[in-house]
Amino acid sequence: MNKGLKIATIGGGSSYTPELIEGFIKRYSELPIRELWLVDIEAGKEKLEIVGNLAKRMIEKAGLPIEVYITLDRKTALKDADFVTTQFRVGLLDARAKDERIPLSHGVLGQETNGPGGLFKGLRTIPVILDIVKDMKELCPDAWLINFTNPAGMVTEAVLRYTDHKKVVGLCNVPIGIEMGxxxxxxxxxxxxxxxxxxxxxxxxxxxxxxxxxxxxxxxIELLTKPENSSFVKNVKGQGWEPEFIRALNALTCPYHLYYYKQDEMLQTELGNFKNGTTRAEVVKKLEEDLFELYKDPNLAIKPPQLEERGGAYYSDAAVRLISSIYNDKRDIQPVNTINNGAIASIPDDSAVEVSCVITKEGPRPIVNGDLPVAVRGLVQQIKSFERVAAEAAVTGNYDTALLAMIINPLVPSDKIGKVILDEMLDAHKEYLPQFFQKAEV
Known part of the structure; x- marks a missing residue:
């Protein structure tokens, strides 16, 4: 134990990385990291170097003996790692822009993790995460995989269902954002x-x-009936709930519920942004450009406050808190994505769910909740069905399965529109979806 920890972060060139570094610095006394490896791909090399150098300055300023390594060689980074964190985006922000713009061009909501966009992010991401798990099995079989890559639930589902690596936890900053709110x-x-x-x-x-x-x-709940309190997360803005609805629901919602319970209003807002050429991908692109300009400053040795505008606020608190609780067997309660094992009665035991868990050195132990309230049960089951079918499509590259996933998603209005969007998005993302095309080309 006293040799110190090795942590590998895949997608190390992400604009979120300074959040993670800040978390490691704050919790160094309970999480003695010896080596931190930041890994990326060739296309992310420049960003990796900028972020890596900022990470080194932050750690130097903190006076901590953590060695930061910057590499494009994933296998070297994974060798003997204790924890692997993943925070990558296959196809970068250009792919996200297509995920948003193509559905909107057909009058369907275009969003990063919901509807057609969420499906395609999963189709691109799952084969990569399964490849990483394969490398982990060879190079660091006992390491914990802490996945922050979206769609986090679908990605966790795929790892649990299609690999034998059970040391995986999916993480999202939305629950901690709700707590903070x-x-x-x-x-x-x-x-x-x-x-x-x-x-x-x-x-x-x-x-x-x-x-x-x-x-x-x-x-x-009474406070949440006021419009100014409707959203806890900066990157999802709503118009406020109908007070009677939120009282009747009698539960806290997350910001992404706006896409389901305010589908028309959110679609109209997105369509307005689409017509002005300012979907969320374009906004994030500009934010990222500005952030990386800041990160380049050789005098900068802290996480700049502007990063919170990016939508990843509290990521480091959530991620590092989780790693520390596993490492130190803290047995505190945290919301994570893990295998259900009876925590929610109406979801299959072997599926990934996001629930409050006791965090132990053996991993998360879900708190059993019985069943979901009847008012939300059907929607949660429908989204779980979508995630299951989408994960199967990502692994098999089967067109019909992908079409099925598209059409059973509640944000897709018909099979006809769903097929048009699927075909257009498959073509647009062809470079990152070899599983759908290689058989046809043989």
Whole structure:
């Protein structure tokens, strides 16, 4: 144990990396990292070097004995790693722009992790994550895989279903963002708040809220009926809930629920942005350009506050808290994506769910919640069916399975439109979807 830890971060050139570094610095006393390997691909080389140098400056400023390595060689980075974190985007932001723009051109919501865009992000990402797991099996079989890559629920589902690597945890900053939002609403420190999270990634509900161990759910729900409190996450803006609806639902929603319960309003907003050429991908591209200009500054040795505008706020708190709790067997409660094992009665035991778990050195132990409230059960099951079929399509490269996944998604209005969008997106992303094309070319 006292030799120190080796951590490999795949997608190390991400604009989020300074968040992670800040978290490792803050928790160094409980997480003695010896080596941090930042890995990327050739297309991300320039960003990797910029972020890697900032990471080195941050660690030097903190006076910590962590060695930072920058590499394009994934296998060297993985060798004997204790933890592997993944935060990559196959096809970069140009692929995200297509995920948003192609569905919108057909009057269907275009979004990174929901609807057709979420399907295609999964189709591109799952083969890569399975390849990483294959390398881990050879080079660091005992390492924990902490996945932050979206769609995190679908990716976790694929690893659990199509590999025998069970040391995988999916992570999202939305639940911790909700906790922070509740703390802000109540004007208390985050450490005093706990939420019972139940559901799926980007489809999670807070079934109860505690302040110092006492339920304050009724008070929080009343605060959430006010429009200015409707969204806790910066990259998903809504128009506020109908107060009667949120009271009747009697649960905390996550920002992505806006795409389902306010489908028309969100679609109209997105279509307006699309016509102006400013879908979220374009906004993020500009934010990233500005961030990397800041990161280049040789005098910068901290995480710049502008990073929170990127939508990844609290990522380091969530990621490093999780790694530390596994390493130190803390047995605290955190919301993560893990195997269901009976935590939610109406979801198959072998599926990935996002629930509050006790975090141990053996991994997350889900807290059993019984069943979902009847009002949300059907939607959660439908999204889980979508994730399962989409993961199968990603692994098999079967066109019909991909079409089925597209059409059973609740944001796709018909089989005809779904097929048109599928064909157009397959063509647009052909470079990153060899599993759908190689058989036809043999």
């Amino acid at each position: 509740v703390a802000k609403l109540l004007d208390v420190d985050h450490s005093r708040i706990r939420v019972d999270f139940v559901g799926l990634n980007h489809m999670v509900y807070g079934l109860d809220v505690y302040l110092d161990g006492v339920s304050v759910k009724d008070q929080v």
